[in-house]
Amino acid sequence: MEAYINGIGIVSPQKTFDTSDFLSEIVEHNSKLLNAIEPSYKEFLDPNLARRMARVIKMSIAASFVCLRDAKIEKPDAIITGTALGCLQDTEKFLLSIIENDEQFLTPTSFIQSTHNTVSAQIALQLKCMNYNFTYVHKGFSFESALLDSMMTLEEGEAKNILVGGHDEMTEKHHRVYNRIGYWKKDSAVDTMQLIHSKTPGSVGGEGAAFFILGNEKTEKSYAKLQGVEMIYKPENTKEVETKIITFLDSKGLQANDIDVVLYGINGDVRFDQLYYEIKNTLFKNSTSGYFKHLCGEYQTSGSFAMWLAAKILQTQTIPNAVLIGENKSKEIKNVLIYNTFIDSDQSVYLLSKC
Amino acid sequence: MDALIEQLKGEIIKQLNLEDLKPADIDSDAALFGGGLGLDSIDALELIVLLEKNYGIKVSNPADGKKIFQSVRTMAEYISANKK
């Protein structure tokens, strides 16, 4: 089973909102938190609706609408999203007002919008789309589960065009809270373009909303083919990851040598980056290497940013310099593999191909 | 009553995040729901909290909101009649 990526819409810490552009200008963040560059929402949202919405909802709606427009689709046959943290800003707002007001004078809006399915529900509501609607919320498998479901739904013939997206926001408060358990670097500021050379623990926080139309047919718009996604939970060692990747590629009739470009989830955290280098230096020593978390930051659904990157690489047959690790060894780019993990427990592999 | 109406308009804008509106934009007699400001049932619940928090008036049946929140004026009248 394969699925065509027939539309894209993405809000990220880079200038990605214009789907025709491909990282022509890199935004260098000198921070421990890479915030998304938000578009103007006026075009996408009636102000009367937007007034209640937190950032992540607005970002996601804008990204999904751009995506639908890109694919020239009005109503998708299914809406499937992945988010690990849901709507944090509203969750924190409601939680804090419970504590501060001792459970009195609370208003419903932030509670209603705190639920993890708010984004997929809001998109459905805006589009008056009554079709299949799902929200996956499993840490580093959230977006990956959404992709798996999408591919199964296409295979079942239950849908021709699916709107699938990954979204997570990082609030200032949650960034502080995650800092307490060692997620981020201890430095006060981090030059993210140097992240790959870092030899200290911790990464930098990120966020974003990336949406795709996955279709069962190739169109003139098709960016790439998604051949599959594989999730690997708490592998015991690198050997297990290697074996799973080889089996996964084999199921698609490919070998490691067929992979032209591998995008690694290297995040500058000395505790985990070794995982990527081991795979890079064994399985994929002949492939071109790239990375992306210096551009989008570390977050649970960062795989959705990587999938956008892979699709654009395949469509344009170019790899932006800022993405490359080492030299570009590929003349023609047929197959791109993404190997990503959030912390080290939820590891995922995506395979995208030229179409 | 007029002072209360003006005050209420400001409070409604704040409570409901009607960022683009100024008190003068709200007609005291226009319908708050349906047409008018285009408010919905979630806003009605927000306004019930506004009454409790700012005026100490408790509305326990959300259905009562329909009558109270017809317009800013009916809301002000309800507050004057029930304020403790």
Place this chain on the structure above:
Amino acid sequence: MSSKVYITGMGMISAIGNNVAESFHSLETMQSGIGELKYVRSRHKPLVPVGEVKKSTEELMEMAGLNPDNLTTRTSLLGLIAAQEAVKSAGIKDIKEYRTGIISATSVGGMDMTENHWLDYLNEEKSGPWLKYIETHECGDSTEFIADNLGIKDFLSTISTACSSAANAIMFGARLIKHGKLDRVIVGGTDAMSRFTINGFMTLMILDSENCKPFDSQRRGLNLGEGAGYIVLESEKAAKGKVIHAELSGYGNSNDAYHQTASSPDGAGAFMAMEKAFKISGLKPSDIDYINAHGTGTEINDLSEGTAIDRIFEKNVPSISSTKAYTGHTLAACAGIEAIFSILAIKHNIVFPNLNYKHPMTALSFKPTTTLERGKKIDHVLSNSFGFGGNTSALIFSRHH
């Protein structure tokens, strides 16, 4: 690929019992589990009767066979206890014998701990072992906790579509089996009571200050509950030679796309979800012997759901009841728990009564069953679950021949 999806195990914990047998006993003897809030501190206690699991978090820790110094959430513990029972009842000795996954649903995740420690998290000067709870906040953490304790590694996922979550977990699991991606999957949901949820539903003004009365014309709202319910789904290959409680024959998912929290008056989303479930199962509405309704007891849900049922059954509605007045509304877990009630109905040819019902709704053609109905053959049960955000799902369970 397996065309059939068999149910070989069940496990649950809720206000009416700490396992399936206790819960069944409560259902048969018409004992509700709704009562005064005990384990969550809230100023709303006098106004909000709830369906709490009758165990402290420490007692749950012991039931799950864990050391008391384990730092985990009530959501995770409830989930683990129910999932342990499900695996045991399916007679699974070696979890690695087949490709086994878990798909769990939750709406609050580790909120029960987050709400107690949030200010401390933000206070850099305070420190303690409770910092470990930060990682338990994410919904996926409860699933990983259950999986790690059961030794499940092949596939994990978590779903949050508000109160329809566990139905979607069951549906996704069944499809993974049909696609040949898994041989066996533990599916359901878990949610603990929290101040966050209590206050959230208070702001919506849809909590009844008395015991809820689903489908009664004088219904005033719902009672919140907590709990967990999981069933074990197996492929034809994995289930060979095992006791099969029932089959999952149909499932449907739709979105009402009407309002952020409220269902549409005609229940269009609910209708579509049921319609899809019928299509997948190949059954007709007249084949259904019992409907385990979502029936929360709110003004809007029961009217919307009832209207959709009247429409799809063309007013020939079979035995129907909501079991929410027993357990309270257990949010993301409810479809897991109610899947078990549906299977028990088939196994024992029994229809559980809809408690607290007195006054018929004039808008609906049917009245729910109010006494324990025995002796009628129950071959097919429809179970509905709907949530905020318009998420509507329907499942059909059928007798295995």
